[in-house]
Amino acid sequence: MKRYGLIGEKLSHSFSKEIHEAIADYTYDLMPLSREEFPRFMEARAFTAINVTIPYKKDVIPYLDAIDDAAKAIGAVNTIVNRNGRLIGYNTDYxxxxxxxxxxxxxxxxxxxxxxxxxxxxxxxxxxxxxxxxxxxxxxxxxxxxxxxxxxxxxxxxxxxxxxxxxxxxxxxxxxxxxxxxxxxxxxxxxxxxxxxxxxxxxxxxxxxxxxxxxxxxxxxLVAQAKQAVEHFLDTLIDDAVIDTLYKKIERERNNVILIGMPSAGKTTIGQSVAQRCGKEFIDMDAYIVENCGKSIPQIFEESGENGFRARESEAAIALAGRNGAVIATGGGIVKHKVNMDYLRQNGIVFFIDRSLDKLITTDDNRPLSSSAQAVARMYEERIELYRKYADHIVDNNTTIDACAERITEILNR
Missing domain, CATH: 3.40.50.720 (NAD(P)-binding Rossmann-like Domain)
Structure with missing residues (x-):
């Protein structure tokens, strides 16, 4: 039975399985190996072809029967093909x-x-x-x-x-x-x-x-080196066009959609619509905070003040930033602290839902800072440049929810 895959110490973060299986018609296994397991695996040679990642790119060399000139000059191997019991090493990182x-x-x-x-x-x-x-x-x-x-x-x-x-x-x-x-x-x-x-x-x-x-x-x-690894695995040539196609597909699937904007700008309703259109999970950050704290947002404000709530908000931003392929509707004040956006942008495309000040709700018992028209106007002036600064795209929401959600979906599918 033919066996293809990746060895390394920690592989939970790896995208290699989905990349290889998108390029080639074989099953590609992630095979994490401890330092103790690594020598036994290499000595057994029970694989057809493998890729190698941290920390074994140099450690595999003594187990190989031959290394191509490029890998020899580099002094590291990330691709090994088992040809009739002989292990041949290559380097496609280069x-x-x-x-x-x-x-x-x-x-x-x-x-x-x-x-x-x-x-x-x-x-x-x-x-x-x-x-x-x-x-x-x-x-x-x-x-x-x-x-x-x-x-x-x-x-x-x-x-x-x-x-x-x-x-x-x-x-x-x-x-x-x-x-x-x-x-x-x-x-x-x-x-x-x-x-x-x-x-x-x-x-x-x-x-x-x-x-x-x-x-x-x-x-x-990663995609480019995987394409060349597949060429070594199967002894064939593959058009470079597959690299860009697959890169864009993975980025589109893995990226979160981050919605920022003023309270009552429509982020939650728009986010739910976008998630449904794109087949993504929807997460409302305020609801996430409430669930994790076991308290309503007004209760958190009452017990801990705004600073206490912002601490919970940053905790949520850090946790949710590790997700992939979700639509995340944030609270209106998420942009006030750069660290929140630093985390959310790492796996996210940021959309500013821009709704005119005169269309925003000016009193809401569930939003402690939206106590009056004057308070909402002050928030708007304080935050508007931050929304624009962090936005990858600005989408108008002064017509209909459907129009706004459709516009976001069009941008995502480019």
Missing amino acids: TGFLYMVRKHGITLQNKRVLVIGNGGASAAIQAAVRHEQAAEMIVVDIVKGNGAISYEECFAHHLDAQVIINTSPVGMYPKSGASPLDLALFHCLEAVLDVVYNPLSTKLVLDAKDRGLPGVNGLEM
């Missing part, structure tokens, strides 16, 4: 990364490039950076040595980096609130690339975009 760089028009030639991390994935990226003729490549890692400098040395001498590439797992789900570097330190920065693909946009990538810089996540690289 070409996958170059696909991502070129797709987004990012130039590495004559640039000062900072590579974060020095593991198996980094080895392929370093080879690609050399191939692209960077003026200088600096590798920084938490463990100094093997060609990598410390973060202290990086901060002392290399804040003029023009391109930053993260090959470390920092920022990967479930620790998606982390970033390996503060981009504010890098005054010559032109672009950021991150090989992490879960979440769809890491904090590092979002920070780059917030600074008006190109920020690219690792999903395209």
Whole structure:
């Protein structure tokens, strides 16, 4: 029986199964291996072909009978094919990364490039950076040595980096609130690339975009390297067009739809309609908070004040940011704290439901801050620029719910 799959230490975050099974007609298994299990698995050779991820891309090499020239030069293997009992190693991270760089028009030639991390994935990226003729490549890692400098040395001498590439797992789900570097330190920065693909946009990538810089996540690289791995698995050639088609499909399915806007702007009703049209789960964040706290929102305000409610709201934002493929209607004040939006944007497309002030409800017992027309007007003035700032799309809701939901659905299906 033929057996295909992925080995690594922690694989719950992996998209590889759905990618391979979309490209090829075989079952692809996720096979997490502990350090103790890894040698026994490799010695048994009970597979047809496998991919390899953290932390085994270098560790597999002693078990192989042959390695192609590219993988040998890189010093890491992410694809192994069992040909009549002989294990042959390849590295498709290299070409996958170059696909991502070129797709987004990012130039590495004559640039000062900072590579974060020095593991198996980094080895392929370093080879690609050399191939692209960077003026200088600096590798920084938490463990100094093997060609990598410390973060202290990086901060002392290399804040003029023009391109930053993260090959470390920092920022990967479930620790998606982390970033390996503060981009504010890098005054010559032109672009950021991150090989992490879960979440769809890491904090590092979002920070780059917030600074008006190109920020690219690792999903395209993942799909591109998987396409080439399938070619090795099946000894065939596949058109590169499948990469973009599959990338867009995964992004569309995995992304959450985040609805922001004023209280009574229609987020819940519109969200329910969008979820039904797109076959997605609907989540009302205020209802989620009430369920988890066991108290109504007015009760939370009465017992803990607005600050207590905002703490519960941030907890909900962090938890819901880890979901995929949901429509999430947020509370009106979600944008008041940047950390909420930092989390929600990692796996989400943000829509501002824009409803005119004169159409908003000005008194609502379930909304403690909507106590009068004057209070709602003050909130509107306080928040309107934040809504616009965080929105990927602004959708008018001054006609009908159906028209607004249809417009959102059209944007999602582009």
